[in-house]
Amino acid sequence: MLTDIEIAQSAAIQPIQKIAEKLQIAPDDLEFYGKYKAKLPLYLIDEEKVQQSKLILVTAISPTPAGEGKTTISVGLQDGLCVLGKKSVAVLREPSLGPVFGMKGGAAGGGYSQVIPMEDINLHFTGDFSAIEKANNLLSAVIDNHLQSKTSTLNIDPRTVVWKRVMDMNDRALRNIVIGLGGSTHGMPRQEGFNITPASEIMAILCLSKDLEDLKERIGNIFIGNSFDGNPVYAKQLHVVDAMVVLLKDAIKPNLVQTLEGNPAILHGGPFASIAQGTNSLIATKTGMSLADYVVTEAGFGADLGAEKFFHIKCRAGALTPAAVVLVVTIRALRHHGGANKAAYDEPSVERVAAGMPNLEKHIENIQQFGYQPLVVINSFPTDTQEEIALVEACAAKYQTKAVVAKGFARGGEGMKEVASSLLHHLENYPPNKKELYALTDSLEDKMHAIATKIYGADGVEILPKAKQQINIWRAFGIDQLPVCMAKTQKSFSDKESLRGRPTGFKVTVRELEWANGAGFVIPILGDIMRMPGLPEKPNAENIKIDANGKISGLS
Numbered sequence: 001m002l003t004d005i006e007i008a009q010s011a012a013i014q015p016i017q018k019i020a021e022k023l024q025i026a027p028d029d030l031e032f033y034g035k036y037k038a039k040l041p042l043y044l045i046d047e048e049k050v051q052q053s054k055l056i057l058v059t060a061i062s063p064t065p066a067g068e069g070k071t072t073i074s075v076g077l078q079d080g081l082c083v084l085g086k087k088s089v090a091v092l093r094e095p096s097l098g099p100v101f102g103m104k105g106g107a108a109g110g111g112y113s114q115v116i117p118m119e120d121i122n123l124h125f126t127g128d129f130s131a132i133e134k135a136n137n138l139l140s141a142v143i144d145n146h147l148q149s150k151t152s153t154l155n156i157d158p159r160t161v162v163w164k165r166v167m168d169m170n171d172r173a174l175r176n177i178v179i180g181l182g183g184s185t186h187g188m189p190r191q192e193g194f195n196i197t198p199a200s201e202i203m204a205i206l207c208l209s210k211d212l213e214d215l216k217e218r219i220g221n222i223f224i225g226n227s228f229d230g231n232p233v234y235a236k237q238l239h240v241v242d243a244m245v246v247l248l249k250d251a252i253k254p255n256l257v258q259t260l261e262g263n264p265a266i267l268h269g270g271p272f273a274s275i276a277q278g279t280n281s282l283i284a285t286k287t288g289m290s291l292a293d294y295v296v297t298e299a300g301f302g303a304d305l306g307a308e309k310f311f312h313i314k315c316r317a318g319a320l321t322p323a324a325v326v327l328v329v330t331i332r333a334l335r336h337h338g339g340a341n342k343a344a345y346d347e348p349s350v351e352r353v354a355a356g357m358p359n360l361e362k363h364i365e366n367i368q369q370f371g372y373q374p375l376v377v378i379n380s381f382p383t384d385t386q387e388e389i390a391l392v393e394a395c396a397a398k399y400q401t402k403a404v405v406a407k408g409f410a411r412g413g414e415g416m417k418e419v420a421s422s423l424l425h426h427l428e429n430y431p432p433n434k435k436e437l438y439a440l441t442d443s444l445e446d447k448m449h450a451i452a453t454k455i456y457g458a459d460g461v462e463i464l465p466k467a468k469q470q471i472n473i474w475r476a477f478g479i480d481q482l483p484v485c486m487a488k489t490q491k492s493f494s495d496k497e498s499l500r501g502r503p504t505g506f507k508v509t510v511r512e513l514e515w516a517n518g519a520g521f522v523i524p525i526l527g528d529i530m531r532m533p534g535l536p537e538k539p540n541a542e543n544i545k546i547d548a549n550g551k552i553s554g555l556s
Contacts, residue, residue, distance in 0.1 A: 194532050
């Protein structure tokens with residue numbers, strides 16, 4: 001069987017202007033990045049067309065470490081809709097190098113449901129992540145320059161600086177470091193740390209901004225720390241907002257690529273759902289909705305993270321109402337939640353699938369809480385048995401919905417025709433009644449409690465002293481009016497990754513909070529979650545090779 005990269009490398013890739021023609025984009029509107037990638041101008045957004053397009057959100061149950069194939073299903077669904085003659089586009093996130101070289105691998109789909117050029121997309125692509133990293137670290141350098149300066153009037157207290165540097169790599173050694181050593185000419189010594197680039201507030205801001213002016217305003221509102229007299233200090237007071245936006249002037253434009261079958265896909269932004277909002281940019285989504293009748297998008301990890309944040313953060317920011325929700329499930333993940341270890345993921349077991357079913361049930365119930373009846377899509381694996389699939393179908397029927405098997409990985413768009421047809425039927429028969437689970441006027445404590453009890457199934461929230469102190473200090477700045485972006489493990493409904501399935505009788509612990517004032521939300525940090533991941537014992541980087549002709553292998 002061919003690997004993902006071998007399938008991608010054997011594809012008959014088309015010039016990007018041919019893909020643009022399918023969306024009626026003129027060649028003069030393309031900013032070319034070689035033959036097969038192009039950036040799109042923001043003026044293609046048409047708010048009237050946005051209101052007419054149907055937005056389909058793809059989410060999933062709680063994943064195994066390898067993920068459950070949301071991107072594969074999203075790309076396959078796009079190809080399936082095109083097979084049925086629909087004008088559609090997939091709008092997805094850009095991959096981060098952290099997972100590419102870490103454990104999970106890339107994020108361009110899999111098998112015969114991929115976006116290409118796969119190597120470019122999974123590596124440096126069009127430089128968006130690099131631009132975000134540089135803009136973030138420019139602010140860090142200027143902060144330390146002010147701390148060093150004898151003429152600065154900001155009087156920043158270095159003990160209160162919360163802004164961190166970022167890099168797009170898993171490197172646990174950089175989580176907590178000391179900088180400025182070596183004498184007075186090397187800066188003020190202080191404790192510092194790195195986040196991974198997808199966790200940067202600049203990433204969050206880019207993905208929620210409407211245009212360049214909105215980007216500037218949001219970056220200016222970034223909270224960096226306090227002065228010695230206790231007043232908040234914001235990025236705009238350092239007078240480098242325009243310089244940061246200059247670094248982002250191209251990164252704000254979404255990227256046009258194609259599927260293996262030559263159908264259009266837009267990729268832009270890449271915040272993780274476990275530690276950020278987990279969805280592509282608002283600009284990319286609205287660009288897709290301006291150009292196509294159907295837009296397939298995804299929200300990262302399980303629905304308890306990505307979908308919850310999609311509804312509470314992105315939909316609020318962009319006044320979006322998805323037309324339907326697709327819930328991806330794999331038999332492998334149900335075995336996992338039923339007690340199987342990694343070595344047994346591919347061993348058929350009706351008993352383990354049955355034991356893992358409560359995880360699927362809770363995700364269905366959660367999506368129903370938002371006013372949607374999800375279409376359950378089974379991402380097919382060769383080891384799935386009909387008896388196991390029947391359990392999923394019965395579960396969906398119990399909740400008055402349907403489960404359909406997706407074969408896009410093995411057969412591309414043809415293998416997704418049934419899913420696409422079921423989706424079209426779903427759109428006709430299950431109109432949404434979108435709801436939110438908390439109001440912006442609720443207190444932070446009530447917002448966290450609502451998500452923990454309604455979405456996670458927790459008994460409540462334990463807020464540790466540091467987090468309580470932060471809430472009390474920041475409340476005067478109006479943070480109670482902001483949504484929350486919970487930073488939590490993706491492996492469990494709880495904040496403990498070992499609790500699989502549908503755990504009960506637990507509380508989640510908020511150890512501290514981060515105030516992303518520019519992005520417009522507050523980030524409660526739950527349990528042991530880290531905003532800079534580490535590499536596994538055997539990272540995926542060890543599998544990646546390149547030969548004398550520049551041909552890459554081992555990338556997935």
